[in-house]
Amino acid sequence: MKGFIRVASILLVAGAVAARADTHGVPAHRPPPDEYGQVVMDNFATTSGIAAVRFDHWLHRSEYTCRVCHVDLGFAMQAGATRVREVDNRHHQYCGACHDGKEAFAVAPSGYDAESQKVCVRCHAVGERVTPRPDFYTFTEGFPKTLYGNRIDWLAAQRRGQIKLKDTVPGVTRRRRPIRHQGETVFAARDLQMPEIVFSHPKHAVWVGCELCHPAIFPVEPGADKISMQAIFEGRYCGVCHGKVSFPLDFDCRLCHTRDVY
Amino acid sequence: MNTGREDGRVVSGVTLPSLFGFARQPRPRVVGGSVGILSLRTLIGLLFCTLAGGVSAGSYFELPTQPPPAAYGNLLINRISVRNGIAPVVFPHWIHRARYTCRVCHIELGFNMAVNTTEITEKRNRHGQYCGACHNGKRSFGETDRHQCRRCHNGNRYVGEARFRKFAAGLPRTSFGNRIDWVKALHEGKIKPVRSLHPSAYKPLQFEKDLVLKAAWKMVPPAYFSHRIHDQWLGCANCHPSLFNIKRHTTRHFSMVANLNGRFCGSCHLRVAFPLDDCRRCHPKMR
Numbered sequence: 013m014k015g016f017i018r019v020a021s022i023l024l025v026a027g028a029v030a031a032r033a034d035t036h037g038v039p040a041h042r043p044p045p046d047e048y049g050q051v052v053m054d055n056f057a058t059t060s061g062i063a064a065v066r067f068d069h070w071l072h073r074s075e076y077t078c079r080v081c082h083v084d085l086g087f088a089m090q091a092g093a094t095r096v097r098e099v100d101n102r103h104h105q106y107c108g109a110c111h112d113g114k115e116a117f118a119v120a121p122s123g124y125d126a127e128s129q130k131v132c133v134r135c136h137a138v139g140e141r142v143t144p145r146p147d148f149y150t151f152t153e154g155f156p157k158t159l160y161g162n163r164i165d166w167l168a169a170q171r172r173g174q175i176k177l178k179d180t181v182p183g184v185t186r187r188r189r190p191i192r193h194q195g196e197t198v199f200a201a202r203d204l205q206m207p208e209i210v211f212s213h214p215k216h217a218v219w220v221g222c223e224l225c226h227p228a229i230f231p232v233e234p235g236a237d238k239i240s241m242q243a244i245f246e247g248r249y250c251g252v253c254h255g256k257v258s259f260p261l262d263f264d265c266r267l268c269h270t271r272d273v274y
Numbered sequence: 275m276n277t278g279r280e281d282g283r284v285v286s287g288v289t290l291p292s293l294f295g296f297a298r299q300p301r302p303r304v305v306g307g308s309v310g311i312l313s314l315r316t317l318i319g320l321l322f323c324t325l326a327g328g329v330s331a332g333s334y335f336e337l338p339t340q341p342p343p344a345a346y347g348n349l350l351i352n353r354i355s356v357r358n359g360i361a362p363v364v365f366p367h368w369i370h371r372a373r374y375t376c377r378v379c380h381i382e383l384g385f386n387m388a389v390n391t392t393e394i395t396e397k398r399n400r401h402g403q404y405c406g407a408c409h410n411g412k413r414s415f416g417e418t419d420r421h422q423c424r425r426c427h428n429g430n431r432y433v434g435e436a437r438f439r440k441f442a443a444g445l446p447r448t449s450f451g452n453r454i455d456w457v458k459a460l461h462e463g464k465i466k467p468v469r470s471l472h473p474s475a476y477k478p479l480q481f482e483k484d485l486v487l488k489a490a491w492k493m494v495p496p497a498y499f500s501h502r503i504h505d506q507w508l509g510c511a512n513c514h515p516s517l518f519n520i521k522r523h524t525t526r527h528f529s530m531v532a533n534l535n536g537r538f539c540g541s542c543h544l545r546v547a548f549p550l551d552d553c554r555r556c557h558p559k560m561r
Contacts, residue, residue, distance in 0.1 A: 035525045037537030039387035040516035045403055047393070149401040159382045159472070163403070205481050242524070245515040262511040263381060265479055 046148035160263040344438035361429035495559035
């Protein structure tokens with residue numbers, strides 16, 4: 013009997029590992045609007061005796077394009093994959109590229125006095141009793157609203173000029189002439205009952221440029237990769253951003269599947 | 275075998291080995307008498323119900339205690355209320371589902387499916403999130419009126435029984451849950467739940483595939499799933515991809531035991547939608 017249990021458990025574990033798209037039937041957790049896109053970075057912080065970093069995408073994306081951080085500054089697309097160290101920041105890499113006292117508030121000088129601590133906890137805030145500033149609701153009061161993610165229509169806010177996105181970091185970005193891209197591309201859904209997907213290059217390029225998606229996430233050759241919804245749900249292709257920071261996948265299929273076939 | 279209900283739990287002495295023993299036995303020949311056939315059918319029916327509950331080896335089959343119809347689906351929300359010195363919030367699903375579909379709160383307003391997991395705070399409500407999206411003094415009574423606090427923060431799960439009885443009087447009946455056949459009530463136009471808070475921007479997908487879900491146990495007839503009926507209440511994103519994969523036959527770990535643990539169908543069909551006690555509603559061929 014013991015042997016049977018052992019074999020069965022090994023098989024179970026092997027099965028669970030083999031299954032990429034594992035479903036355990038647990039409903040998705042929907043974060044509140046002010047926490048959507050929040051990333052906790054804790055590669056070295058808590059082991060070094062300081063609180064983990066809480067990074068709010070909503071605050072940063074209201075001033076910068078995604079491209080600035082994820083291409084020019086070299087931040088990875090998975091939380092914790094960049095492994096930012098204090099020494100990097102102090103040498104104007106990663107966060108330190110902007111948080112230098114000119115573009116944004118500076119990284120605190122070394123030392124553990126009360127004044128430095130106040131600056132530290134602005135980012136090293138997980139578990140600390142700090143009021144995030146600026147306040148999400150005050151900051152986004154006049155922004156056009158939606159019903160998903162941060163409940164803010166970021167594209168409309170950008171279009172209306174309520175947010176002015178910077179696409180450069182002084183001393184880091186080299187300006188190049190923009191490349192002309194395709195307009196809208198229509199993808200047929202594999203399931204006949206699903207409407208077609210209308211993908212807009214112009215809408216995306218404002219935020220992400222070319223390099224964020226091509227060629228790492230999407231090959232440039234049309235049709236070279238078969239993109240499935242399952243892969244997207246697993247965090248590949250569109251799912252690299254959508255579902256984590258840009259609008260969620262678990263709201264309404266119609267956000268992408270817009271064009272009715274019948 | 276004893277399948278009487280005591281304290282709301284189905285108690286049965288059937289364990290997996292004994293069930294296998296039963297399954298391997300040659301089918302007893304019933305020679306005559308309708309009473310004999312009937313009792314055999316009743317026995318098999320009871321056994322199916324027990325199986326459907328998922329008898330895991332050595333454990334017993336448990337269904338949650340069903341409250342009275344007026345309190346079925348009533349939740350006490352107490353994430354931080356008592357800690358902050360105010361009574362827990364009572365949330366009656368029946369009042370809300372009569373006017374709004376599940377989708378409105380569980381997709382558009384971002385309420386999670388498990389109680390006390392949604393980070394509802396007074397601040398968020400006052401900024402028009404969660405309850406505050408409707409309870410703002412315009413669409414429904416507002417939370418800012420001082421004397422209105424106790425309408426929700428009263429900690430009484432059995433609130434509004436008289437109101438429920440009056441409400442349920444004109445609606446089609448069933449034997450489980452609220453004892454209201456909500457699907458039929460919707461079909462007959464007796465209730466008209468709103469499908470979106472922004473109906474002009476909402477365009478539902480037409481997806482009407484019916485599924486036949488084969489049971490893992492040979493003796494249990496298949497379950498029938500209608501996308502169309504679920505779509506009247508829900509959006510795709512309520513179930514996909516967190517509960518069920520979108521690709522056919524790829525949903526793993528889906529079993530009656532998981533349902534009973536509040537996963538898969540059990541996310542809704544345990545405490546709000548008709549409870550799992552109602553075997554035949556999904557497994558209609560069950561005798």
